Amino acid sequence: MARCRLILVSLAAVALVAAGGYTALWLYAAHAVEGGLAQWTAAARAAGANVEYGAPKLSGYPLALRLSVGSARVTAPHGLWRWSGDGLAAEVWPWAFRTVRIHPLGRQEASFPFAGGTETVATQDESAEIVARFDPRGRFVEGTFDAARLSLAAVLVMPGGAASPAPAPITAAGLHLEIAVPPPPATPPQGPDLPPSLDLELSAADLDFPAAASSPFGPHVSQLAATLQLMGRIEPGPPRAALAKWRDSGGTLEVRSLALDWGPLGLSGNATAALDAQLQPEGAASTQIRGYRATIQALEARGLIRPEAGSLLATFLTLMAKGQHNGDASTLSVPLSIQHQRLYVGPFGLMNVPAIEWPQ
Numbered sequence: 001m002a003r004c005r006l007i008l009v010s011l012a013a014v015a016l017v018a019a020g021g022y023t024a025l026w027l028y029a030a031h032a033v034e035g036g037l038a039q040w041t042a043a044a045r046a047a048g049a050n051v052e053y054g055a056p057k058l059s060g061y062p063l064a065l066r067l068s069v070g071s072a073r074v075t076a077p078h079g080l081w082r083w084s085g086d087g088l089a090a091e092v093w094p095w096a097f098r099t100v101r102i103h104p105l106g107r108q109e110a111s112f113p114f115a116g117g118t119e120t121v122a123t124q125d126e127s128a129e130i131v132a133r134f135d136p137r138g139r140f141v142e143g144t145f146d147a148a149r150l151s152l153a154a155v156l157v158m159p160g161g162a163a164s165p166a167p168a169p170i171t172a173a174g175l176h177l178e179i180a181v182p183p184p185p186a187t188p189p190q191g192p193d194l195p196p197s198l199d200l201e202l203s204a205a206d207l208d209f210p211a212a213a214s215s216p217f218g219p220h221v222s223q224l225a226a227t228l229q230l231m232g233r234i235e236p237g238p239p240r241a242a243l244a245k246w247r248d249s250g251g252t253l254e255v256r257s258l259a260l261d262w263g264p265l266g267l268s269g270n271a272t273a274a275l276d277a278q279l280q281p282e283g284a285a286s287t288q289i290r291g292y293r294a295t296i297q298a299l300e301a302r303g304l305i306r307p308e309a310g311s312l313l314a315t316f317l318t319l320m321a322k323g324q325h326n327g328d329a330s331t332l333s334v335p336l337s338i339q340h341q342r343l344y345v346g347p348f349g350l351m352n353v354p355a356i357e358w359p360q
Helices: 002-046 239-248 292-301 307-325
Strands: 050-052 057-059 065-075 082-093 096-114 117-123 129-134 140-147 150-157 170-180 196-208 220-231 252-262 265-275 281-290 331-339 342-345 348-352
Touching: 002 050, 002 057, 002 065, 002 082, 002 096, 065 096, 239 265, 252 281, 265 292, 265 331, 281 292, 292 307, 307 331, 307 348
Parallel strands: none
Antiparallel strands: 050 065, 057 065, 065 082, 082 096, 096 117, 096 129, 117 150, 129 140, 140 170, 150 170, 170 196, 196 220, 220 252, 252 265, 265 281, 281 331, 331 342, 342 348
16 A cells, blocks of 8 residues: 555656646747747847737647737838738747747738839738748748638729729638748858759649739639749848849749649749849740640730731741641640740740839
8 A cells, every 4th residue: 555655656746747847848938939029029120120019928838839919010121011910829839949830810911012002912811820940040941821711802002092992802722832941051152053042832722813803814723833942142121222233143033843724824834034134024934835826815805915916926836836746736845035024935026024113
């Protein structure tokens, strides 16, 4: 009997020690999370961002650590973008507090300069989840964004004018985004080949645009998937100056893979893009195109290309397809390029590309 009592007392003592240790770990993680938020806020403000949020609240003991803030608002340096939301909730496990799961609370808005005005995109989808991972120094390493069903409403406001009528929202049946930031090189890169500063993967299914968007290919995108790498680092600062410096250093955007099914158009391939002397996109792509006849007809119907140009292009592409696929004119391999704000299909100048007005 005494032996059993001793065993029970020992087990109870071990349980108490374990519970005390876990509680200490939870409190340590809570302190680290609060400190990380304060450190990030200070760093963002020092870099010129405006950061505001309600008093942080901690909860979740014992299984997790949950930190929530309300009425959050962040404005990037130089007004490049602005985000505001009813609130955010971040969750970590005490034994792995460098992995943070973030959930939106209520309405979220993002605004950025567009077409001489300000575009605001809003959503109230609380099913979305962001997972961010940090290294021991607190540097962001990689993250993901997932939404099972996302709905976005966009409004454009021109200077001194009223907001445009809000169209139907853009919806997606599934959206997945992965971002990774490779560690900076130990020494400054030499030569023309710059190391990547950002890796990005995007996939979306069943994207539906409002009819008011008036796309020549229709309102439904059944598939969009892309893998990209940003070569060279874009330094903080005014966008035009930062982009010019990135361009002058040899920076490029590498589209490692692309797959698009949008109405009559099926497109896959890879590309390299850069900025020209006027900071406008230029580049070349190697692509597989399906449904090019119906695509040309859709462009003609919207007046984006003239009928005679469309007829000449269709004949040219059909001859290419026959040579490549033994008479199968449904798909073909063809180079695309953008030069001097004009899109080329092989040597054929198809249409002009609108200029991008980068914020100062």
